[in-house]
Amino acid sequence: MSKILVIEDETKIARFVELELKHEGYEVQTAFDGRSGLAQYESWQPDLLILDLMLPELSGIEVCRRLRQQSDIPIIMLTAKDDVSDKVMGLDMGADDYMTKPFAIEELLARIRVCLKKHRVDRGEPHGTLTAGKLKLTPASYSVTYGDEPVALTKKEFDLLHYLWQHEHAAVSRDDLLSNVWGYDFAGDTNIVDVYIRYLRQKIDDRYGVKTIHTIRAVGYMFRYEP
Numbered sequence: 001m002s003k004i005l006v007i008e009d010e011t012k013i014a015r016f017v018e019l020e021l022k023h024e025g026y027e028v029q030t031a032f033d034g035r036s037g038l039a040q041y042e043s044w045q046p047d048l049l050i051l052d053l054m055l056p057e058l059s060g061i062e063v064c065r066r067l068r069q070q071s072d073i074p075i076i077m078l079t080a081k082d083d084v085s086d087k088v089m090g091l092d093m094g095a096d097d098y099m100t101k102p103f104a105i106e107e108l109l110a111r112i113r114v115c116l117k118k119h120r121v122d123r124g125e126p127h128g129t130l131t132a133g134k135l136k137l138t139p140a141s142y143s144v145t146y147g148d149e150p151v152a153l154t155k156k157e158f159d160l161l162h163y164l165w166q167h168e169h170a171a172v173s174r175d176d177l178l179s180n181v182w183g184y185d186f187a188g189d190t191n192i193v194d195v196y197i198r199y200l201r202q203k204i205d206d207r208y209g210v211k212t213i214h215t216i217r218a219v220g221y222m223f224r225y226e227p
């Protein structure tokens with residue numbers, strides 16, 4: 001499910017939008033100023049941004065400008081009524097769409113769907129593609145890339161990464177991994193999982209200086225991307 005970051009200093013609006021989006025099944029995080037919004041973008045890697053223009057610390061315009069230097073994430077701006085110059089500036093800075101406050105939540109939801117869909121089509125990404133930072137996994141072609149560089153994985157390494165990634169932010173047990181990735185019972189020998197986790201870490205985490213696979217003590221592993 002898509003992850004949406006809401007950066008809005010009016011807590012009432014932020015909470016309202018957060019609740020409605022969660023109700024629609026999106027994963028949602030909120031930030032109340034521009035600077036922490038940017039930090040949350042970096043650490044959480046959302047799929048879409050809802051960005052108020054009038055923000056403390058860093059303005060929405062500035063957040064938009066900085067993000068566009070590194071990302072093509074869809075951005076929907078929230079603007080105060082009649083703030084035409086801000087609206088124009090936001091669109092110039094690369095925002096995809098805007099909503100004028102107060103707005104109907106149904107309209108925001110519709111625009112979110114359009115933005116997300118358009119973004120996928122623009123990228124030409126087949127269904128099921130997973131992205132986190134520069135890391136991308138495409139099930140249709142069994143490929144993983146970091147930026148423009150292909151990451152050479154064996155089929156088993158790919159399946160393991162894919163399974164963990166599909167359960168992003170959840171601790172997955174070794175037994176679970178064995179039965180779902182290897183597909184049969186290894187008679188209690190879960191060492192094989194640890195061995196393959198080590199291969200993945202060498203090929204991704206160590207090589208690119210990121211953290212993707214976390215050890216969850218006494219349980220197993222969790223996929224969570226950290227730049």
Ligand code: CA
Nearest residue numbers: 009052054055
């Ligand atoms: Ca504001």
